[in-house]
Amino acid sequence: MDRDTRDTVHRELDDARATFHRLVAAASPAELRRPSDGTKWTNKQLLFHMLLGYLIIRALGTLVRVFGRLPDGAGRAFARLLNAATTPFDAVNYLGSRLGGSVLGTRRMGIMFDHVVAALHRRLDAETDADLARGMHYPTRWDPFFADYMTLADLYRFPTRHFDFHRRQLTLDAPARGPR
Numbered sequence: 770m771d772r773d774t775r776d777t778v779h780r781e782l783d784d785a786r787a788t789f790h791r792l793v794a795a796a797s798p799a800e801l802r803r804p805s806d807g808t809k810w811t812n813k814q815l816l817f818h819m820l821l822g823y824l825i826i827r828a829l830g831t832l833v834r835v836f837g838r839l840p841d842g843a844g845r846a847f848a849r850l851l852n853a854a855t856t857p858f859d860a861v862n863y864l865g866s867r868l869g870g871s872v873l874g875t876r877r878m879g880i881m882f883d884h885v886v887a888a889l890h891r892r893l894d895a896e897t898d899a900d901l902a903r904g905m906h907y908p909t910r911w912d913p914f915f916a917d918y919m920t921l922a923d924l925y926r927f928p929t930r931h932f933d934f935h936r937r938q939l940t941l942d943a944p945a946r947g948p949r
């Protein structure tokens with residue numbers, strides 16, 4: 770990943786963080802309880818799910834560091850196993866976001882967003898080009914933004930793509946949505 774691409778990822782992370790804060794600051798309690806568009810979550814639960822996309826990157830990065838050093842067949846087998854477990858994953862993903870969005874307040878979610886983005890900035894700056902080029906196979910049935918094979922560099926772009934997709938499903942008032 771060249772310097773321009775790293776800078777772009779840093780900007781994407783900062784833009785998502787600012788957008789998240791803008792969304793939660795502008796949302797009324799009634800808007801947060803409103804159903805989102807195209808999901809079974811409320812807006813607040815969907816906001817937590819959007820945060821979760823960033824929180825999982827550290828775990829996914831660890832998987833890349835392990836499977837990126839193993840023979841390709843090991844990563845393919847692992848991805849097939851995870852694809853076979855899509856139904857339980859979907860249930861955990863749904864219930865986890867429902868619970869997180871119900872229990873955590875938006876202030877706490879904002880603090881968590883700040884912390885995870887700061888950690889991702891530090892981690893990205895510490896990655897070598899060889900680290901960022903390492904990759905593995907992913908369970909493509911788990912998320913539309915998982916490709917069959919993704920490098921660590923690709924993984925750093927994933928949570929913002931996930932965030933932007935779900936942002937369009939929020940049913941908060943239009944002015945809070947921002948320019949994205």
